Amino acid sequence: MATKERTGIAVKGLNGRKARSHDTSDQRLWRSAPANVARLLRPGLAQVANQVIDEITARIPEYARPADKLYVKALRLAVDEALRQFVDRIENPGARWEPDVFRTIGRGEANEGRNLEPLQTAMRLGARVAWRRLTEQSEQLGLTPQHLYDLGEAIFVYLDQLADAAAEGFEEARARAAGEIERRRRRLTDLLLSQPPASPEAIADLAKAVGWRLPRTVAGVALEERPGGHRPPSLPPDVLSRLDRPGPCLIVPDPNGPGQAQTLENGLRGWKAAIGPAVPLAAAATSLRWAREALGLQRRGVLTEERGLLRCSDHMATLIVFKDEELVSALTEVRLAPLAHLRPSQQDRLAETLLAWLRHGRGAGEVAARLHVHPQTVRYRLRQLEELYGDQLSDPDIRFELEIVLRARQSAGSPAG
CATH class of the missing domain: 3.30.70 (Alpha-Beta Plaits)
Structure with a gap:
C-alpha cells in the first residue's frame, strides 16, 4: 500500500489527526447513531451531492469544467459513491469498505498531471457540506450532541480512508507512467544503436513520446x-x-x-x-x-x-593502429626485421630511440632530452640504426610505417620482432 509518507501527501492535514484503519474502535463511531438515521438520510443524498459539487466547482479551479460532460459525470460518480458508502456504514458498521472508485480518482489525478492537493481540498469541502447538513437536520434525525460528535469523528476517519485509497491509485498511476516512459527510453536507445540504423521518423516519434530533444x-x-x-x-x-x-x-x-x-x-x-x-x-x-x-x-x-x-x-591514433592488429603485426615483422637478430634488450633500446627520433626530430640533443640519456649515447644508437636500415630511413612512407609499428609496440609492450 502506498503510504502518505512515500507520496509526500499530508493526508494528516485533512483532519489534524493520524489516519487509522477500519477497526473495532471506528465501528463504534458508526454504531453510535440511531439505526434509522441512514434510512432518513438516503432521500436527501442527491441534494447533498449537488451542494457538494457546487461547492467544489466554485472553489477549486481544477474541478470547474462545466463543458466537459465526461468530467462532470466522473465528479458526480465520486461524490455519490462517497455519500452512499458513508450512509451504508451508518446503517451497517461492519459493511465492507470499497475503495476502487477512489483509487480510480487518484489515478485520474496522476494522469491529469496534478498532485493530490486539489483532491484533498475537495474532500474537505465535501466533509464540511455533509457535516453542515447533519447539524441542520440533527433534531429531525434524532441526533444528540454525542451522536453528532461521534459522526463528526467518523467523517474524519472516513476522509482518511478515502485519502489512502486515492493515494494508492495516484502512486500506481505514477509508477505505471514512469515504467512506460522508461520502457520507451530503452526502446529509443535500442533504435539509436540498431544496425542498420532505424528510420529518422521512427526515432523522432519515439523521442517525442518520451520528451527527448533530438x-x-x-x-x-x-x-x-x-x-x-x-x-x-x-x-x-x-x-x-x-x-x-x-x-x-x-x-x-x-x-x-x-x-x-x-x-x-x-x-x-x-x-x-x-x-x-x-x-x-x-x-x-x-x-x-x-x-x-x-x-x-x-x-x-x-x-x-x-x-x-x-x-x-x-587516443584516436592508437585506436586506428589497433583496429586491425593482425595487419599491424604483419607490418611489424617487415619493418622491424632489421632488429630481429639483436638481443631483446638491444631491440628495446634501438626501438625506443628510433621512435623518439621519428616523433621529435632528428637532432640527437632533442632525442636525448626525451629519453633522458646522454646525446653521445643517442648518436651511437642512431649510427647503429643507419647501419641496420640504410636508405630506408630516408623514405617518408617507410618512416610513417615505422612510426605506426613502433607506437603499437610501445602501447602493447610487446617485443620488437
Whole structure:
C-alpha cells in the first residue's frame, strides 16, 4: 500500500489527526447513531451531492469544467459513491469498505498531471457540506450532541480512508507512467544503436513520446560491467542508458556542450567507462563501437586514463593502429626485421630511440632530452640504426610505417620482432 509518507501527501492535514484503519474502535463511531438515521438520510443524498459539487466547482479551479460532460459525470460518480458508502456504514458498521472508485480518482489525478492537493481540498469541502447538513437536520434525525460528535469523528476517519485509497491509485498511476516512459527510453536507445540504423521518423516519434530533444550530435559510452548492487551512474535525464544488458552503455546528447564533460566525469565516478567521439545521431552505434574498443584496450593496459573517463578523442591514433592488429603485426615483422637478430634488450633500446627520433626530430640533443640519456649515447644508437636500415630511413612512407609499428609496440609492450 502506498503510504502518505512515500507520496509526500499530508493526508494528516485533512483532519489534524493520524489516519487509522477500519477497526473495532471506528465501528463504534458508526454504531453510535440511531439505526434509522441512514434510512432518513438516503432521500436527501442527491441534494447533498449537488451542494457538494457546487461547492467544489466554485472553489477549486481544477474541478470547474462545466463543458466537459465526461468530467462532470466522473465528479458526480465520486461524490455519490462517497455519500452512499458513508450512509451504508451508518446503517451497517461492519459493511465492507470499497475503495476502487477512489483509487480510480487518484489515478485520474496522476494522469491529469496534478498532485493530490486539489483532491484533498475537495474532500474537505465535501466533509464540511455533509457535516453542515447533519447539524441542520440533527433534531429531525434524532441526533444528540454525542451522536453528532461521534459522526463528526467518523467523517474524519472516513476522509482518511478515502485519502489512502486515492493515494494508492495516484502512486500506481505514477509508477505505471514512469515504467512506460522508461520502457520507451530503452526502446529509443535500442533504435539509436540498431544496425542498420532505424528510420529518422521512427526515432523522432519515439523521442517525442518520451520528451527527448533530438540533439545535433551524440556519443556512445561503454561501461565496465559491475556486480549487482553497485551504485548506478548519476546522470542528467537527457542521457539515455541501457544498464540492464550485457555491455551496459549510455548515449550522451551533445557531448561537447558546455559543462557536459564535467557532468559525465562526476556522474560516472567509480565506474570504468569510455566515451566515443561525437557523431551525428544516425552514427550513434559507431561511436559506441569505438568506445567499446577503447574500453577493451584499457583492460589490456594499452590505453590508460588518469581522470577516470577514457575519451576516444584523446587516443584516436592508437585506436586506428589497433583496429586491425593482425595487419599491424604483419607490418611489424617487415619493418622491424632489421632488429630481429639483436638481443631483446638491444631491440628495446634501438626501438625506443628510433621512435623518439621519428616523433621529435632528428637532432640527437632533442632525442636525448626525451629519453633522458646522454646525446653521445643517442648518436651511437642512431649510427647503429643507419647501419641496420640504410636508405630506408630516408623514405617518408617507410618512416610513417615505422612510426605506426613502433607506437603499437610501445602501447602493447610487446617485443620488437
